Each structure stands twice: as C-alpha cells, then as structure tokens.
Amino acid sequence: MVIHELFPTVVGEYNLGRNFSEQEKEIFRSLNEMEKNIGNLNTTNKNVLDIEDLKSLKDKIIFYSDQYINKVINPKNKIVPYVTQSWINFTNVNQYHHKHNHSNSLLSGVLYIYADSDIDRITFHDNKYHQINLPPKEYTSLNSSSWDLGVNTNDIFIFPSHLVHEVKTSSNQNPRISLAFNIFISGIIGEKNDMTELVLK
Numbered sequence: 305m306v307i308h309e310l311f312p313t314v315v316g317e318y319n320l321g322r323n324f325s326e327q328e329k330e331i332f333r334s335l336n337e338m339e340k341n342i343g344n345l346n347t348t349n350k351n352v353l354d355i356e357d358l359k360s361l362k363d364k365i366i367f368y369s370d371q372y373i374n375k376v377i378n379p380k381n382k383i384v385p386y387v388t389q390s391w392i393n394f395t396n397v398n399q400y401h402h403k404h405n406h407s408n409s410l411l412s413g414v415l416y417i418y419a420d421s422d423i424d425r426i427t428f429h430d431n432k433y434h435q436i437n438l439p440p441k442e443y444t445s446l447n448s449s450s451w452d453l454g455v456n457t458n459d460i461f462i463f464p465s466h467l468v469h470e471v472k473t474s475s476n477q478n479p480r481i482s483l484a485f486n487i488f489i490s491g492i493i494g495e496k497n498d499m500t501e502l503v504l505k
Contacts, residue, residue: 309446313467315428316372320364320458324417327357332417332481335392342402344395344471346484353390353485361415361483362387365460369411369487372462383491385411390485392417401471403429409486413462414455417481421456424480428453429468455482462487 324332335352338345353362369385377383388409395401406412414426429450440447453461463469465486474480494500 307446313428313430313464314372314376315453315467316368316376316462317453318368318371318460318462320361320415320460323458325360328361331355331357332392338394341393343400344393345399346394347392350389350391352392352483353387362390365413365415365485366487368460369413369462372411373489379491379493381492383489383493385487385489388486388488390483393480393482393484395471395474395480395482397474397477400473403468403470405431405468406465406486409465409488411462411487412465412467413460413485413487415483415485416455416457416459417483418457418478419455419459419480419482420476420478421454423476424455424474425452425472426455426461427451427470427472428463429470431466431468 331352335347335349337348339348352358353365365387366385373379373383373385393401416424427450430448434449445451455461471480488504490504492501492503494502
C-alpha cells in the first residue's frame with residue numbers, strides 16, 4: 305500500500321544551535337513580573353523579544369518562521385514574517401498549560417529556555433470533528449487525535465496558530481521555562497484576478 309499523507313498539519317522542529325548567552329539568561333531572570341495563566345504563570349511583558357539584547361533570538365525565530373513559510377506554504381508572492389507578541393511561560397512541578405490555540409496570527413511557536421526531553425512534552429490535538437470513532441490497535445501520528453512531542457532546552461517548535469496544544473501536568477522538579485511567540489506576515493496575499501488580493505503592511 306502507498307500512503308499519501310494529504311493535507312497534513314506541519315509542526316516544524318528546529319534548534320537554536322547554541323546555548324543561551326549570560327546576557328540572555330540575565331534578562332530571563334529579570335523578567336520576574338508574573339501573572340496567573342490557566343495552570344501556570346507567564347510574564348506580564350508580552351513583547352519580550354522586543355528587548356534589544358534578545359535581538360539575536362528574535363532574528364533566529366524570524367529566520368525559522370521564514371523557512372517554515374517557504375517550505376510548507378510555498379507562497380507565490382514574497383511574504384515577510386514578523387513577531388507580533390512574545391512572552392515567557394513558567395510551569396512548575398504539578399502545574400500545566402491549558403489546552404488552547406492562538407487567534408489573530410498565522411504561526412505560533414515555542415522556544416525552550418529550560419526543558420528536559422526525558423520528562424517534558426508538548427501535546428498537539430486534532431481539533432477536527434470525527435463522526436465515526438474506530439479505536440486503533442496501535443496509535444500513530446496518522447490515526448491519533450492527539451500526539452506528544454518531547455522537548456528539550458534550545459528546541460524551537462513552529463506550527464499553525466489554529467493547532468490546539470497543551471502541556472500536561474509537569475513532573476519535572478525544575479521549572480519548565482519557554483518563550484512563546486506569535487507570527488504574522490507582511491506582503492501580498494490572494495490573487496488580483498480573483499478579487500482576493502490583500503496587501504499586508
């Protein structure tokens with residue numbers, strides 16, 4: 305049998321390719337104004353990648369977002385991604401990050417500042433309605449309604465913003481720390497002759 309994976313939802317996995325600098329670590333430590341999220345905490349600052357000394361991280365995230373767009377979407381016109389919001393999540397032992405997706409963005413992602421691949425996971429959910437329920441003998445990424453991916457320090461995951469995701473209750477004794485971000489685009493989308501053209505600036 306030949307399996308054709310039609311219309312897949314693509315999660316891009318990348319790596320920062322270096323350790324965080326002492327300056328970056330100091331900035332992470334200084335972002336200690338927190339607010340309660342559902343199940344965990346996040347920074348009150350929702351634009352942390354606008355901090356000048358985090359420009360290298362922001363540039364890397366934009367670079368990978370551009371790679372994702374060109375590899376997965378392969379747009380006809382030149383599209384330029386940019387970060388709209390970014391914040392840091394802190395998930396302590398016995399905390400979790402509720403099931404959610406991200407409105408008003410094209411892509412979303414997570415850069416892991418601290419995570420342990422032996423323990424920490426991100427769970428993605430298929431949010432399509434399935435009228436017929438046929439439990440499989442063995443779950444795979446093709447037949448599951450949810451799927452866990454292991455995460456580690458310096459990993460970056462980028463995915464469509466509509467994709468539902470969560471962090472289940474953490475058993476990691478160390479705080480799991482992640483920098484989340486949303487991506488939108490500038491450029492021309494749609495087609496002039498189809499009366500769907502939209503210029504995003």
